[in-house]
Amino acid sequence: MTKVVIIDAAECIRARVIGPTGAEHRRLANRVMEEALNRANLHFEEIAYVVATGYGRINVPFADRQITELTCHARGVYQLFPTVSIAIDIGGQDAKGLKIKKGKLVDFVMNDRCAAGTGRFLEVLANTLGLKLDDLGGISLQATSKIKISSICTVFAQQEVMAYLAKGTPLPDIVAGLHDAIASRVVKMITRLKIEPDVVFTGGVAKNIGVVQALKQNLGLEVFVPAEPLLTGAVGAALLGKELVLKARERGEVIAAKERRLEEVTFFR
């Protein structure tokens, strides 16, 4: 997904938009920005500074600066939960653990080598079960027990699930087992960060109540989820942009903004 958040100097969110991501998603960044400007009733020239983040950050021709998604996530999560110590972000492509102190990213771990422990794992397994991704959370809450998925490989986990289906294991128990598998993998991954409260969970998978519950059980801690868990990175980017502008103004400097073009990147044509 391509997300845009526009904030003002008082840190009020003036617009937030989540746009679709396709194979040429980077080309569409300008359209999502235009939509956000419309909602905020602003002209592009009125935007003081644009920070791009995430995988496609280097391909936003109208950005003044790129900042990595981990730093932006840390800032965004801190804004929403000032007592945060650990943030867990599980998206479709990767899973990340962030150690945050006073809004600063001080350490991180990432699973970027394998679908296990990411949203892709759930997507593939939902398909195998013939369920909609959005329904998994609710279904898992009906479980009376949960199966154990022993394979760390998504393809082999698929085979395990099919074996449980063949045995007649109830669907809620299988789904709860999948949620437990993803949660336990991520908790193992982030243990190095020395987990302490508060723990905040973001990313698309944070919308799945079943994974939230599984994370709570695996951590033995409360887990907080923002109202819009997909937007924390964009919120952080906007805040960091605002801080850069204000710091420059305090010093009496004009922040070096690039000549911006609110248009598609051209190299896809």
Add this chain to the structure above:
Amino acid sequence: MMEQKKKKAINRLQTMYPLRANIDKMYERGVEASKTGKPTAWCMVNWWEADPILKAMDVEVVYPENYGAVCAAFGTAPAYLDRSDADGFPTHMCGYARNCIGYTSRMTELGQIPPEAPMGGMAKPFLLLCSGALCDARYKWFQALGRYLDAPVWTVEIPHIGVAESQDPATRAQVIKFMVKELGEFVKFMERMLNKKMDWDKLAEVTDDLIKVNRLWHEINELRKARPCPMHSRDFWSCMNASLYPAGDPKESLKLYQDMYTEVKDRVDKKIGAVANEKYRMLFAELPPWHDLKIFDELADRGWNFVVESWAYHPAKPIDTTKVSNPLERIAAETYHWLTGYFDEAYKAKEYMGYFAYPYLEWARTYQCDGGLLHPLLTCRTATNHLMLIQDRLLNKLKVPTLVAEGDIVDLKLFNHAETMRKAETLEEMMDHYKQKRRDEGLEW
């Protein structure tokens, strides 16, 4: 219009090239020796415990671990890895071992050195020499080679003692006694194999030369503490093997290292860095992805200068062993010192994390590193187990953040270049943060 060639971000030392060429010549010498019926041995890196004996007895030596790096860099490793897999060896086994077994399997089938083998290949050995230093899994690799090659396998052992035990002088004496006995037995074995007696004067001379080589190489690396750092890890890795293995004639290596010392010193005096704009002074652990060394050029473009690296491949801190008259005891003392050289400091600092981990803590401080790139090898526990400990200590004691990029020395399938570069940007933001934190906490850099 002709495209202008981009200037390389790493300013390589000019004296590196002849040194590297001298190292690489060991393969050619091995093949030539083999053609004339002279003995060639395949030898594990043994931290000088057995090398002087082989050199003193005029045996040409090649090092399959080094050849693994060569095959990875030349792109011939994947075929050898596949060959090892096809012969039934596990894919999670050491990348060097898999490469070497695949190479040997192919050589055995062809009855000659494979034509695609880089640097002329490794000639069929008359001896396979194992070492008990650091990695015990290597024995099995050489035992397997012995069956392919119908060559004898000999092992020189070395006891591994802990930080606390090293403080007891009696322990040291026992270890040295054991090593001298091991070396004495190896000399007798070589005399039987070669049907000639050891020239003890020559052994003393070779030992003395190797100690000088290591001392000079150590001094070159000490110069890298300068800002900007005059020599990048790429040059270290290109040249370490004249000291570590040691490849090449020691007297020739000594001359070439002397030239390198002069060049590095000149750079220090003129404040010339290995990377033009040294923004981040970096530490690397352990062995690099030999198949993807270009990643260091990309990182250099971002101002990353790798100023220190790979503890196990650095020479020991110099000690004076000139009063030790028995060359075997002198060899044992030097190798033992390499293994335990940082133990006194580790003990004082109450860091009982052994020889693999503690030096990085000391170096991060003395080389004033901003961050580290840790490369856990998915096929090597020896070069991996300690990295999480290092990461924890560097961050919590010295406020030096590190990036973990999993991979392998040989198998390029296990390394993700793009992801490593992506994480590198995040590390930069963390390094900026911790630089301020170190200042706030009164650390020196």
